[in-house]
Amino acid sequence: MFKKLILALAASTALAAPAAAEIEINLYMGTEAPDSSRISGTDVTAGAFDTTIDWEGKSDAMPPYYGARATWWTNSNIGWAFEFSHNKAYAPAAQMAAVGFDRMEFTDGHNILTLNVMKRWPGAWGNKVTPYIGAGYGAAIPHVDIRPVGGAHTFGYQVTGPAYRLLAGASYKINDRWSVYGEYQFTHSDNKVDLEGSGTLETKITSNAFNFGVGIHF
Numbered sequence: 001m002f003k004k005l006i007l008a009l010a011a012s013t014a015l016a017a018p019a020a021a022e023i024e025i026n027l028y029m030g031t032e033a034p035d036s037s038r039i040s041g042t043d044v045t046a047g048a049f050d051t052t053i054d055w056e057g058k059s060d061a062m063p064p065y066y067g068a069r070a071t072w073w074t075n076s077n078i079g080w081a082f083e084f085s086h087n088k089a090y091a092p093a094a095q096m097a098a099v100g101f102d103r104m105e106f107t108d109g110h111n112i113l114t115l116n117v118m119k120r121w122p123g124a125w126g127n128k129v130t131p132y133i134g135a136g137y138g139a140a141i142p143h144v145d146i147r148p149v150g151g152a153h154t155f156g157y158q159v160t161g162p163a164y165r166l167l168a169g170a171s172y173k174i175n176d177r178w179s180v181y182g183e184y185q186f187t188h189s190d191n192k193v194d195l196e197g198s199g200t201l202e203t204k205i206t207s208n209a210f211n212f213g214v215g216i217h218f
């Protein structure tokens with residue numbers, strides 16, 4: 001249903017606004033917190049497992065949480081955007097040990113890549129402040145770092161399933177080229193990870209983030 005909504009909004013954008021008004025590049029950092037989720041699967045060493053993990057984001061730990069977005073704004077203030085966010089998820093040591101693992105994390109990015117449809121309202125809050133919203137659909141591309149106790153280490157990037165994001169914020173115009181902004185962002189992804197030795201791990205990761213960044217306008 002969500003994918004159909006994004007495609008419908010994208011089609012209406014293409015029909016309504018044939019000319020480009022502006023290109024905007026956004027770079028941001030912030031605080032991201034993944035929610036708890038259930039993991040399940042099998043591993044040659046650990047066997048079958050099914051439990052809840054209270055994921056930690058550790059936004060300031062290296063590599064940090066960050067993101068980037070490139071938006072093509074049309075004359076009707078509807079935009080198309082490609083967005084990448086370097087989300088992260090760490091399993092607490094005690095919880096992963098309880099199911100036979102000594103590493104379980106997506107920390108060189110639980111990366112989310114989406115195509116967004118955006119809407120902004122210049123002038124709605126004065127000459128300087130512009131509120132906006134957006135919704136996107138795409139894929140999760142995490143760096144998988146998982147190892148059962150005494151077993152094979154799964155380490156590398158995988159495309160694990162569909163993902164979507166919702167966002168809302170406001171930008172402050174410094175001049176014609178530069179702006180700063182703050183926003184709230186929600187992401188969700190379905191993940192099926194292939195483990196070394198023919199095992200699998202499945203989980204859904206939902207995240208809430210507060211971002212602060214800079215915009216460059218062309």
